[in-house]
Amino acid sequence: MISLPDFPWDSLAEYKATASAHPGGLVDLSVGTPVDPVPRSIQDALASVSEIPGYPTTHGTPALREAAVEALRRRHGIEGVSADAVLPTIGSKELVAWLPRLLGFGQGDLVVIPEVAYPTYEVGVLLAGASLLRADSLVALGPQKPAMIWLNSPSNPTGRVLGVEHLRKVVSWAQERGVIVVSDECYLSLGWESEPVSLLHPSVHGGRLDGLLAVHSLSKSANLASYRAGFVTGDPALVARLLEVRKHAGMIVPRPVQEAMVAALTDDAALTEQRGRYERRRVVLRKALQDSGFRVDHSEAGLYLWSTRDEDAWKTISWLAERGIIAAPGTFYGPTGRDHVRIALTATDERIAAAAERLTS
Numbered sequence: 001m002i003s004l005p006d007f008p009w010d011s012l013a014e015y016k017a018t019a020s021a022h023p024g025g026l027v028d029l030s031v032g033t034p035v036d037p038v039p040r041s042i043q044d045a046l047a048s049v050s051e052i053p054g055y056p057t058t059h060g061t062p063a064l065r066e067a068a069v070e071a072l073r074r075r076h077g078i079e080g081v082s083a084d085a086v087l088p089t090i091g092s093k094e095l096v097a098w099l100p101r102l103l104g105f106g107q108g109d110l111v112v113i114p115e116v117a118y119p120t121y122e123v124g125v126l127l128a129g130a131s132l133l134r135a136d137s138l139v140a141l142g143p144q145k146p147a148m149i150w151l152n153s154p155s156n157p158t159g160r161v162l163g164v165e166h167l168r169k170v171v172s173w174a175q176e177r178g179v180i181v182v183s184d185e186c187y188l189s190l191g192w193e194s195e196p197v198s199l200l201h202p203s204v205h206g207g208r209l210d211g212l213l214a215v216h217s218l219s220k221s222a223n224l225a226s227y228r229a230g231f232v233t234g235d236p237a238l239v240a241r242l243l244e245v246r247k248h249a250g251m252i253v254p255r256p257v258q259e260a261m262v263a264a265l266t267d268d269a270a271l272t273e274q275r276g277r278y279e280r281r282r283v284v285l286r287k288a289l290q291d292s293g294f295r296v297d298h299s300e301a302g303l304y305l306w307s308t309r310d311e312d313a314w315k316t317i318s319w320l321a322e323r324g325i326i327a328a329p330g331t332f333y334g335p336t337g338r339d340h341v342r343i344a345l346t347a348t349d350e351r352i353a354a355a356a357e358r359l360t361s
């Protein structure tokens with residue numbers, strides 16, 4: 001049996017119980033799960049093909065792949081990605097968890113993940129039997145040559161955005177050495193104080209896609225976490241390899257979800273509306289945190305406020321729980337997260353207002 005880390009959320013149970021006893025009810029800002037409705041256009045698209053009985057294709061419908069390419073161009077200025085090099089995934093978490101294995105990495109291969117990171121990168125390395133290094137810079141690698149490097153910009157949990165210069169440096173270093181770079185871009189549409197740039201933007205790679213992959217999710221940008229909808233794209237040769245394995249392994253996005261993805265990738269008005277909601281919640285919550293003595297670090301994009309009172313994260317979690325609020329301790333994301341808590345913007349306007357009121361009164 002592969003040994004995996006304990007599921008960290010279980011350790012919040014006691015604080016959740018305390019917070020739930022608050023007379024105004026629990027404000028749960030610990031997980032980044034969408035709370036706003038799935039846009040009508042997407043629901044209709046899902047239902048429109050519900051009578052189709054046959055197996056869906058692993059590669060996705062041509063319409064889905066075209067819609068992805070178009071959305072990447074329109075929303076993120078990405079040119080030069082071919083529709084053949086788009087591969088739908090059952091949400092992005094499964095891909096993150098299996099990618100090192102699907103690419104054939106294992107014992108003796110080194111996978112680099114961000115210093116403070118979404119926990120599933122580590123799970124993916126363990127499932128592959130590869131070795132892990134947490135590092136945010138190439139310098140930290142020393143003479144080691146990794147098999148692959150994970151980037152995550154905007155970051156979960158810190159909201160940090162990697163600039164074009166940083167991305168360019170990593171790409172040219174990796175392409176010179178034949179190292180694969182994979183960028184998890186599930187928060188790319190949610191830039192607030194800076195405009196996040198994709199690994200696949202021409203300004204980053206100058207037209208050379210070899211060894212580059214970007215992972216996209218519709219969970220956050222289209223409120224589609226329940227549908228499980230994402231895709232991976234980039235280097236056509238790598239995507240072809242992934243397609244081959246995923247065909248054999250039955251890793252197929254259901255046909256109605258493929259149709260829903262087309263709508264999600266086309267409906268820019270729904271994305272703008274959702275962005276507006278998060279933007280407003282962010283302003284309210286950030287001000288309340290700052291007014292009550294927190295410092296908010298990074299957080300220039302994404303769905304979280306990476307916040308600290310310059311004390312152990314669990315002390316902050318306890319302080320918040322007494323006010324009926326639950327957040328995630330930074331230690332869930334790596335040892336250097338120990339003085340921060342991650343506060344999500346994914347709650348209704350009413351719950352965000354309640355949190356702000358409790359923080360400042």
Ligand SMILES: Cc1ncc(COP(=O)(O)O)c(C=O)c1O
Pocket residue numbers: 032090091092093094096118152155156184186216217218219225229230
């Ligand atoms: C950085 C990052 N990657 C991937 C995921 C997985 O998202 P999904 O499986 O819903 O696409 C999440 C979810 O929170 C995340 O924060």
